Amino acid sequence: MTKTQQTFFSSVWLVFLMLLMGALLRFYDLTDPPLDYHPSRQLRGAIIARSIYYQILPDADPNQRELAISIARSTGRFEAPILETLAAYTYRLLGSEQIWVGRAYSILFWLIGSFFLYLLARRLFPPASALFSMGYMLLLPFAVQGSRVFQPDPGMTMWIVIAAYALIRWQETPTWQWGFFSAIAAAMAVLTKPVAGYMVGIAALLIVLARYSLKRAILNPQIWGMALVMVAIPFAYYFSNRQGNILTYFSNWTASLTYLLKEPAFYVRWLSFLSDLVGFSSIVLGLLGIWLASPRLRPLLLGWWIGYFLYGLTLPYQMYTHSYYSIQLVPVLALSLAPAAEILIERLRSIQGFWRLSLAFWILLLVVYPAWVSITTARAEDNRAAPQYWAKIGALLPAEGRIIALTQSYGYPLMYYGWRKVTLWQTSGEQDLAALRGREKDFETAFTNRLEGMDYFLVTALNQFEAQKDLKNALYEKYPLIAEGNGYLIFDLRHPLQ
Numbered sequence: 001m002t003k004t005q006q007t008f009f010s011s012v013w014l015v016f017l018m019l020l021m022g023a024l025l026r027f028y029d030l031t032d033p034p035l036d037y038h039p040s041r042q043l044r045g046a047i048i049a050r051s052i053y054y055q056i057l058p059d060a061d062p063n064q065r066e067l068a069i070s071i072a073r074s075t076g077r078f079e080a081p082i083l084e085t086l087a088a089y090t091y092r093l094l095g096s097e098q099i100w101v102g103r104a105y106s107i108l109f110w111l112i113g114s115f116f117l118y119l120l121a122r123r124l125f126p127p128a129s130a131l132f133s134m135g136y137m138l139l140l141p142f143a144v145q146g147s148r149v150f151q152p153d154p155g156m157t158m159w160i161v162i163a164a165y166a167l168i169r170w171q172e173t174p175t176w177q178w179g180f181f182s183a184i185a186a187a188m189a190v191l192t193k194p195v196a197g198y199m200v201g202i203a204a205l206l207i208v209l210a211r212y213s214l215k216r217a218i219l220n221p222q223i224w225g226m227a228l229v230m231v232a233i234p235f236a237y238y239f240s241n242r243q244g245n246i247l248t249y250f251s252n253w254t255a256s257l258t259y260l261l262k263e264p265a266f267y268v269r270w271l272s273f274l275s276d277l278v279g280f281s282s283i284v285l286g287l288l289g290i291w292l293a294s295p296r297l298r299p300l301l302l303g304w305w306i307g308y309f310l311y312g313l314t315l316p317y318q319m320y321t322h323s324y325y326s327i328q329l330v331p332v333l334a335l336s337l338a339p340a341a342e343i344l345i346e347r348l349r350s351i352q353g354f355w356r357l358s359l360a361f362w363i364l365l366l367v368v369y370p371a372w373v374s375i376t377t378a379r380a381e382d383n384r385a386a387p388q389y390w391a392k393i394g395a396l397l398p399a400e401g402r403i404i405a406l407t408q409s410y411g412y413p414l415m416y417y418g419w420r421k422v423t424l425w426q427t428s429g430e431q432d433l434a435a436l437r438g439r440e441k442d443f444e445t446a447f448t449n450r451l452e453g454m455d456y457f458l459v460t461a462l463n464q465f466e467a468q469k470d471l472k473n474a475l476y477e478k479y480p481l482i483a484e485g486n487g488y489l490i491f492d493l494r495h496p497l498q
Contacts, residue, residue, distance in 0.1 A: 018138055022111060025138075032384060035383040037324075040412050043150075045150040046087075047071055047412060051071070057092065064419075106150065106155065113159075117137055123169075132341040135367070140330060141374045141377060142277045144374040153327045153328070160331065166182035167300065168296070186204060187230050202307040204303070258316070260316040278329065288340065289340055290305065292339035300335075305332065389417075396485075397418075397456065401456055405459070406425040408461050480497060
């Protein structure tokens with residue numbers, strides 16, 4: 001066997017082992033309820049999947065089907081329910097609703113994306129650097145936690161990476177096949193989650209301009225065909241009777257918060273938040289990687305980084321409060337760090353004797369430590385008792401009457417496990433967000449307006465209840481407490497105290 005063949009087979013085995021380790025880290029504790037990481041976002045996906053499942057289940061109870069659909073409608077839909085539909089049809093194959101299915105699909109998407117990142121890096125770097133990039137995407141603790149979720153983000157990230165791989169292949173050989181493959185992958189990324197358009201769109205534009213002059217690009221029918229495919233697929237979905245959702249989302253999360261962009265504190269919070277997720281040194285070295293990268297890679301990296309930054313400016317509040325809004329930064333960093341890794345690896349090749357042996361220890365530590373952190377994080381919470389708790393709360397609530405609740409995670413645990421639809425009283429964090437948007441109301445006005453037409457007030461977020469003194473005093477002074485137990489209070493709004 002030649003040296004080239006030995007290198008190839010060694011790389012294949014290492015890729016397989018790294019993918020296997022990545023899978024094991026993510027499938028660990030798979031069936032624990034998805035309440036450990038942004039539970040409101042994960043349960044929203046589960047609620048939508050359940051509504052689809054009951055719609056395709058021929059022998060479902062009509063009342064239960066209608067309730068599942070009604071609860072799902074109350075969550076709002078801003079993305080195509082791709083993951084939810086896959087989960088629902090898998091429920092049908094399994095014969096029952098199994099919420100871990102959504103997690104399993106997200107894990108599969110992330111593993112596929114990691115493999116395509118390796119294929120992409122392998123075309124630009126030696127095998128060791130390509131393995132480093134894939135290892136970063138698979139083993140980073142933030143990536144492990146953020147890729148085993150019932151959310152569209154891992155699927156979006158997979159399509160972003162596949163689109164980048166296809167674009168690099170098109171850059172090498174600009175055929176119609178690679179052009180349309182890249183356009184379809186980019187369109188699927190945007191269809192999965194519209195914010196992917198920033199990264200795939202700008203990266204595609206810079207790669208095209210790196211290969212052709214502006215005039216040649218404008219006159220090239222292949223590029224127009226790629227652009228048409230990239231835009232047409234998500235456009236057909238998001239602008240077919242769904243404009244209201246998009247406009248509402250833009251109004252709530254962009255237009256009303258743009259003033260944050262003028263405040264230096266916003267950028268400090270964003271950078272600090274990212275430093276906690278991926279490490280400040282990774283961000284600095286990743287940005288340095290744009291300058292260290294080869295001319296073939298630089299347009300892609302520059303497009304990804306510019307796209308991520310513009311995306312962050314569009315959704316300023318989420319960028320320092322919601323970690324999963326930065327999950328697509330993981331492959332960006334993984335590939336951006338590869339040029340620095342290549343330089344370091346070349347330098348380390350000259351090390352001999354004891355120092356080479358000690359180097360093996362540090363490589364092992366780089367693999368074992370993040371894996372240990374990921375396992376420890378997964379073991380830190382056990383939420384298996386939560387479904388029974390929320391089912392009990394749902395059963396305790398009166399069958400008739402409208403309910404307003406101060407509860408956790410936008411009421412989704414109660415909606416999903418307790419099968420009860422509720423109107424929400426704002427938490428302190430939501431009140432702070434309303435103040436940021438300039439929509440703050442005095443307590444008496446909010447209390448009167450929110451309770452109008454309601455029959456019961458449920459409290460399960462007791463810490464929030466204690467913190468909101470005005471609400472606590474008003475409820476105890478004006479309404480009878482009809483039920484109290486471990487972690488919940490129920491007030492009767494139909495019979496005010498005299």
